[in-house]
Amino acid sequence: MQARPGALQVGSFRGVPIRVHFTLLLVLPLLAFSFGAAFQQAASAAEVPPETLGGHPLLWGLGVAVGLFVSVLLHEMAHTLYALRHGGEVHGITLMIVGGVSELAETPKRPRDEALMALVGPLTSLGLAVVLGLMTWLMHGLGAFQWQFACFTLAMLNLVLGLFNLLPAFPMDGGRIVRAALTPRLGVVKATRVAAGLGRVFAVLFGVWGVVSFNPFTLVIAFFVLMGAEAESKQVRMRVALERVKxxxxxxxxxxxxxxxxxxxxxxxxxxxxxxxxxxxxxxxxxxxxxxxxxxxxxxxxxxxxxxxxxxxxxxxxxxxxxxxxxxxxxxxxxxxxxxxxxxxxxxxxxxxxxxxxxxxxxRAEQEAERDGTRAGWQRERPA
Ligand SMILES: [Zn+2]
Structure with a gap:
């Protein structure tokens, strides 16, 4: 609905402003630096002899950061294109590590449409991972180690991006799919509460993992998942309550x-x-x-x-x-x-x-809903 606070506009796509969220701006240099630092391991993971790779490790790190940025951009564009094709209105694309679809002027009413719109993002990332994987293999055959390494790294980024966003919890895309699946049975408010609750569980898990492994990266993500889960459930509660009142x-x-x-x-x-x-x-x-x-x-x-x-x-x-x-x-x-x-x-x-x-x-609407006590009550309000 509203533009997310803490986002910077960088361009536009089909008249839709593209913004970068500060969390991504925070994560990119971190990624550039940590990738540069772990350059040797990355090279051996890609089965590329490090000595064949020209360029400073930090330069490669910067390249990876740009690669992640582009990958997130393609992921979000997939959501946007799907929404526009299916009669949705999109007010902005915000590039961030997780989520991104909540800037729709209107979330799709039908759970099935919401699920599909959420799904196209991770599918795009996974598709890119497959294509880049194939290119890695091709470059290996050609002995083009620099390109092999670049394709391998980008394939991994997209794989992680796709899988991470499929986690069944808000604010990840998977959370939307879970909500859409539960909505017919529980109603949208309860379904959102479940998906947001799962988001909190994942946030705690990421947080613990981040502390144990001294990984600032994971801590940033944990914090972000927590905030996203709260924001989503608040917005849905507001929407459902206000939709009931003339x-x-x-x-x-x-x-x-x-x-x-x-x-x-x-x-x-x-x-x-x-x-x-x-x-x-x-x-x-x-x-x-x-x-x-x-x-x-x-x-x-x-x-x-x-x-x-x-x-x-x-x-x-x-x-x-x-x-x-x-x-x-x-x-x-x-x-x-x-x-x-x-x-x-x-x-x-x-x-x-x-x-x-x-x-x-x-x-007042929320009090009335509590009094009716019912998910069924919410559900009847929702067009099928
Ligand atoms: Zn997404």
């Missing part, structure tokens, strides 16, 4: 906004009266934008009376009464606004919805 039941009813033809001084009084940071701007009862406290503050006080709201307003976001809370939240996140205007069937202002309204609605 905007109408959560909004703050409000039929009067700030009229287009009022001054910013009037807007200031309206915002103070309502004790809010933003209000919809209306034209004959229809929302046409929003006016914010920040915009009022940006004007020197004596100028506020002479400046019209129509000249100082910002673009607004609108949801309909009958839409659900998750749709509203997504629209807010996409437009990066803290408030949406709610309209009735005629397009007239009926209320506003902000983060507090959503939070309250979510809590």
């Amino acid at each position: 905007v109408e039941a959560m909004m703050t009813p409000r039929v009067v906004g700030v009229d287009l033809d009022l001054s910013m001084l009037d807007a200031q009084w309206a915002l103070r009266r309502e004790r809010v940071a933003a209000l919809p701007v209306t034209n004959a009862g229809r929302p046409v934008g929003r006016v914010t406290w920040a915009a009022v503050q940006a004007l020197p006080e004596p100028e506020r009376g002479g400046r019209m709201v129509r000249d100082a307003m910002e673009d607004g976001v609108v949801v309909a009464l009958h839409e659900d809370g998750w749709t509203a939240l997504r629209r807010m996140a996409e437009a990066r606004v803290p408030l949406v205007a709610v309209v009735d069937e005629e397009g007239l202002l009926a209320g506003t919805l902000d983060w507090n309204d959503l939070q309250r609605g979510m809590n």
Whole structure:
């Protein structure tokens, strides 16, 4: 849904921004260095005589880091292509060691689609491993040791990437497959809880392994798996709760906004009266934008009376009464606004919805779900 924090944009693919997550930026130099340090062992694992390899070990390490980067990129592109082909919306590709598919504007509703979309990533990595394995063998036959070593190393990276992401736990792709498999029986919330719980178990295992083997690499991954598992289960809980509640039941009813033809001084009084940071701007009862406290503050006080709201307003976001809370939240996140205007069937202002309204609605929905006590209850809500 939202862009992951801690990611840097590096390019785009079919209009989808590609970002690099800081964990990958952290892991790449580590990998370059440790590969350079273990160069001799790596060469003998590839059955390549080390003396035939030109170039500084650290240079090879750098090459491996770049290779991992490209491998992760191809893996993520596979997820993205699958999602785009199957009518999904993708807001960004974030390159990281694990996961990466959660930046969809909308996760596939059908468990089967989610499972397949998760599967194409690891399959791409494993496919690359096979191709590179064959090339290793070919280069060996040709006596091209440098290339043999390069292909072997990349084949191993892709093999690890593919297998690691198949681990049946969040936030790995395998976790999505597990969730999709369990959803028909348990409902999406319980299924997510199971996959996220498994993620925590793996995180602890990686952590222990990292400490025992003094491997900072594994510790970074352990930490990342833990964070990813938490984030995923929180997002799903939010989605499921908000999907159950209509905007109408959560909004703050409000039929009067700030009229287009009022001054910013009037807007200031309206915002103070309502004790809010933003209000919809209306034209004959229809929302046409929003006016914010920040915009009022940006004007020197004596100028506020002479400046019209129509000249100082910002673009607004609108949801309909009958839409659900998750749709509203997504629209807010996409437009990066803290408030949406709610309209009735005629397009007239009926209320506003902000983060507090959503939070309250979510809590109420969760309490109701606890009371019904049921997975079956969740499940009935899910289209098959
Ligand atoms: Zn993946």
